[in-house]
Amino acid sequence: MNNLLKKFIFLDIIKGLLITFKTIFTHPVTIRYPKEKKEPEEGFRGRHAFVRDPETGKERCVACTKCAEVCPSQCIYIDFSVNAETGARVLTKYEIDALRCIFCGYCEEVCPVNAIVLTEFYEYASYDRKTNYFNKEALLKNWDEFISHYKGDEYMNKFWYLPGINRMRLPVGKRQPKPVLLRKKQ
Secondary structure (H helix, E strand, O other): OOOHHHHOOOHHHHHHHHHHHOOOOOOOOOOOOOOOOOOOOOOOOOOOOEEEEOOOOOEOOOOOOOOHOOOOOEEEEEEEEEEOOOOOOEEEEEEOOOOOOOOOHHHHHHOOOEEEEOOOOOOOOOOOOHEEOOHHHHHHHHHHHHHHHHHOOEEOOOOOOOOOOOOOOOOOHOOOOOOOEEEOOO
16 A cells, blocks of 8 residues: 555655755756866876986986886887997887776886876877877877976976885885976076
């Protein structure tokens, strides 16, 4: 009898309409994306980029291959040669398949010279796969584009120095990371 009474007066429909009328006049929590753009939070991981060394104009990478080794999705491919005179590694190929990347940030955390970053740039959708396959030149171009829109005079990535880790266990370049100078201070 009770179920029949509920069906007869459409109690569930009335409850649903009450909820609708309560929320119809409240302010929406969504933004109108193409017209309004949300500023990413600190530590957001977006498009990959190679940090350009301000003195040399080249990438900072020393071809240690730690980023490729630690990458859980195995989306980083590195080739290098060894300089016969100095014995130092010379980066010949560096590629990232951004469509395979899970944006964990392990690559930027493990890099001993802070060469790779996941920038706060998130608008890079495309219609073909090639544009999301970054080589060395594309990664440097990504850095230049990111920095052209960056508001500060120097850039310091949140993941270059992780708090709570004993500094002496970190590589030398990570113990006291220095921000990248973007524009000359006046």
